[in-house]
Amino acid sequence: MATQESSQARRQTKREQVGSFKYIENPKVELLTNVAVYLWSGRENVPGKPFIMSMPQLLRRTRNMEAAIREDDPWADKAYLALQEGIDEAEQAFLAKKEELEAVVNEGHSRIQFAEVVNKSTVTYEVRDHSRLGFRALEVLMLADDTARLVMEAQHRGRIGGREKTLLVKSIESIFRGMMSHVSKWRYFGVTRDDVAANTKPAQSAREAMGEIEADYLEGRLRSRFAPDLPTKRLQVSEEEAPITEEDIQAEVAKMTAAAKG
Template sequence: MATIEDAPLGSLRSQMRLTLHTLHAIRLWNGRLPSADAPRIRGLNDFVTLVNRVYRDAARDDPYADALLLRFEAKLDSTRTALLNLHAQLNAAMAQAPAAFSLGDNLNVEPVQLPVTFNAPLGFLALYLLADYDELARRALLAQHTALIDPPTLEYWLDEGAHCLRSLFSLIQTYRTSGACRDDFAANNAKAQRAREQFGELPQNILDGSLRARHAPALRQSEPAALNSAGPTSNNTHGLPEDS
């Protein structure tokens, strides 16, 4: 008799959406196309495509992709701290309202709902920061409307928060795949030498894989290694979905 473990299973899926209430946050999602007068500004939607590529390369044991994921995590932490500081200033301003006055939530009557299809966990961490900024924007707009802050303060907070996120998105905008993996560096072959010439040297703890990002992907096993460890009929690899 077949057991329940023998039953075929499909892939797990979840329908995820991001709800945005302010134009300020929507602009950060969309970015800006280049024009004759202004350069391109990457938005979160465009940025995640690059994050997925870096994540996929890191799964293929590319040490340069791993190095970039470490930098990205550090940038995420500093961006989160900057937004928390802005929220703290806003909270202090809104606390000046008298106790008898209830502000309530400042929500859009027709918010924008965006489908979310990310492959890399780090993309979700950036998404959470955009949601934090959207909350900051709608609450700051309410604070200015109710005279708890003045227009220059509102503009400063909105611009400062947006700048932090754009700086995060720009971190990987020039990313290129090195085409080399750690086995290439161990062999010091032509791929490794070419990667060093193009992208520079890496610290030893990144090169040997002892230091990786907190949310770095599991490494894909090469086909020969998988065959040797699992037997000739096994096709067990740690796969990742391709970019959506």
């Protein structure tokens, strides 16, 4: 009996591996401004100055958060949704500010023609920790970098003054740090929804550190659209996700077809 179960488990593992992929080498990001380099690097604890999370630390914590979600941690699910919403808000803020700054940079007399701006040098970093929201956070970092570059160009062309430049740079940093702050609100305790139902020691520790978990997160009703699937082998302490219907499939096919036609 044990041999049969072991064989079934091996077949299941092989099925799960089919279609999976990995990068031949780690992705890289190219940064154009000192502002983005500062956002990437953060700051360790030093006397008289507060700790500032680095981008590699955010990426590592986001990867760990996804792993905890797969283990059925409801607090990780909650923090993951908050991070997604923070990313969405930061992305929209940078897109709006980028559009505004592009208009400022392009103001001026029509017969003054500027060549395309290029950076004398750039900085490239390797992305070692991969996750869905981690990659989305990297996209926001690129937008922050683009926005900061426009700030520098606007000052160079005399479109904004030094005080305006400083305020804009500080606002870029503030928006990005606000997005990053969501991962600091979660800690790993190895807790599951079954632990919460049984009020085990991990559940008590998680509750003490992160507060009571709301029913919508505990029962799986409120989750990020990017969140990993919950484990299939678990007690019935949360609602099952609504099954995908034929109507859902047809609607998605129609959407893809319309997009292909432009």
